[in-house]
Amino acid sequence: MPEGRTGQGYGGESLLFLTDEQLRQGIEAMFFAYRGFTADPDRILAELSYGRAHHRAIHFINRSPGTTVNNLLSILGVTKQSLNRVLRTLIGDGLVISKVGELDKRERHLYLTDQGAALEATLSDAQRARMRAAYKDAGPEAVQGFKKVLEAMMDADMRRAYAKLRD
Amino acid sequence: MPEGRTGQGYGGESLLFLTDEQLRQGIEAMFFAYRGFTADPDRILAELSYGRAHHRAIHFINRSPGTTVNNLLSILGVTKQSLNRVLRTLIGDGLVISKVGELDKRERHLYLTDQGAALEATLSDAQRARMRAAYKDAGPEAVQGFKKVLEAMMDADMRRAYAKLRD
DNA sequence: TTGGAATGTCAACAACACTGACATAAACTG
DNA sequence: CAGTTTATGTCAGTGTTGTTGACATTCCAA
Numbered sequence: 001m002p003e004g005r006t007g008q009g010y011g012g013e014s015l016l017f018l019t020d021e022q023l024r025q026g027i028e029a030m031f032f033a034y035r036g037f038t039a040d041p042d043r044i045l046a047e048l049s050y051g052r053a054h055h056r057a058i059h060f061i062n063r064s065p066g067t068t069v070n071n072l073l074s075i076l077g078v079t080k081q082s083l084n085r086v087l088r089t090l091i092g093d094g095l096v097i098s099k100v101g102e103l104d105k106r107e108r109h110l111y112l113t114d115q116g117a118a119l120e121a122t123l124s125d126a127q128r129a130r131m132r133a134a135y136k137d138a139g140p141e142a143v144q145g146f147k148k149v150l151e152a153m154m155d156a157d158m159r160r161a162y163a164k165l166r167d
Numbered sequence: 168m169p170e171g172r173t174g175q176g177y178g179g180e181s182l183l184f185l186t187d188e189q190l191r192q193g194i195e196a197m198f199f200a201y202r203g204f205t206a207d208p209d210r211i212l213a214e215l216s217y218g219r220a221h222h223r224a225i226h227f228i229n230r231s232p233g234t235t236v237n238n239l240l241s242i243l244g245v246t247k248q249s250l251n252r253v254l255r256t257l258i259g260d261g262l263v264i265s266k267v268g269e270l271d272k273r274e275r276h277l278y279l280t281d282q283g284a285a286l287e288a289t290l291s292d293a294q295r296a297r298m299r300a301a302y303k304d305a306g307p308e309a310v311q312g313f314k315k316v317l318e319a320m321m322d323a324d325m326r327r328a329y330a331k332l333r334d
Numbered sequence: 335t336t337g338g339a340a341t342g343t344c345a346a347c348a349a350c351a352c353t354g355a356c357a358t359a360a361a362c363t364g
Numbered sequence: 365c366a367g368t369t370t371a372t373g374t375c376a377g378t379g380t381t382g383t384t385g386a387c388a389t390t391c392c393a394a
Contacts, residue, residue: 145312
């Protein structure tokens with residue numbers, strides 16, 4: 001692959017910003033920003049000897065109370081064994097409760113306990129604080145672009161999951 | 168913490184977009200997008216039984232040929248033991264070479280071999296292809312905003328490292 | 335009633351991070 | 365020159381998070 005410009009000869013504006021160098025800057029920006037994105041919750045979680053997997057589970061259970069294990073599985077994109085290990089510790093520690101489904105008794109519906117909701121709020125506050133500062137720095141138009149690019153970067157099924165959460 | 172609007176009563180536009188709900192959407196967008204961001208290289212790496220850590224090392228060695236171990240360490244934000252494990256396999260597999268420094272013989276300067284550069288190109292092409300598509304979808308102004316928000320989201324030292332790479 | 339789906343569990347394993355301890359060589363400092 | 369610091373590498377141990385594979389249970393649905 002040759003260096004320099006990408007694409008197959010678009011006219012106009014594309015040539016001004018779709019260079020490999022510009023793309024690489026975007027890649028590195030994602031890398032460094034994601035570190036910042038997770039840094040604050042990570043610090044809180046480390047003190048409780050939890051990890052990011054616990055955070056993700058707590059986040060999406062809070063977001064969709066009563067969600068099933070299977071649903072959570074498809075959102076998180078991990079194996080049931082992996083998720084189950086995390087859920088077991090959260091249930092054991094009294095942060096999450098699992099209720100047998102009424103319609104379908106095979107399903108387990110997941111809810112945060114008060115204690116779980118408290119941890120979720122703590123983690124969420126920390127992460128939102130950084131997000132809020134970044135949004136404020138960058139301005140409203142930048143935020144629109146930020147979301148637009150992120151959404152375009154997702155896999156199709158992730159975009160669907162993301163959209164579903166916005167209902 | 169109460170739900171709804173955040174901040175301490177900014178006037179004007181802030182109130183229109185800095186709600187907890189908007190922030191949460193940004194958080195989830197980051198989560199899902201990062202999965203897409205790493206998905207393509209991950210698939211290639213898995214076939215070679217390498218991981219993301221190898222990718223990151225290869226990326227930044229390619230970016231700054233001759234960089235020292237210590238420099239790489241501070242960019243990647245991992246321990247030397249962790250990095251060393253990865254470098255050892257890459258050197259052993261003939262993708263990276265380590266040269267003793269001329270001025271300071273304690274330092275090891277890292278370079279990609281032809282084989283290493285080839286893998287870097289393969290990984291980079293895959294990741295850039297997705298990035299390019301996302302940029303194209305979202306448009307040039309969105310890309311500006313995207314970068315602006317990501318940069319604002321970084322820790323100060325990461326922002327410095329990021330800026331340094333752009334020289 | 336049988337097949338399959340949803341869930342959970344156990345075991346083994348790998349990648350990747352961590353800490354702590356220690357070794358070596360080179361460079362710096364007083 | 366002696367002592368300290370720096371850069372690097374290595375060994376051992378540990379933890380989180382992910383993976384496969386195998387198997388049991390429950391229960392809906394054809």
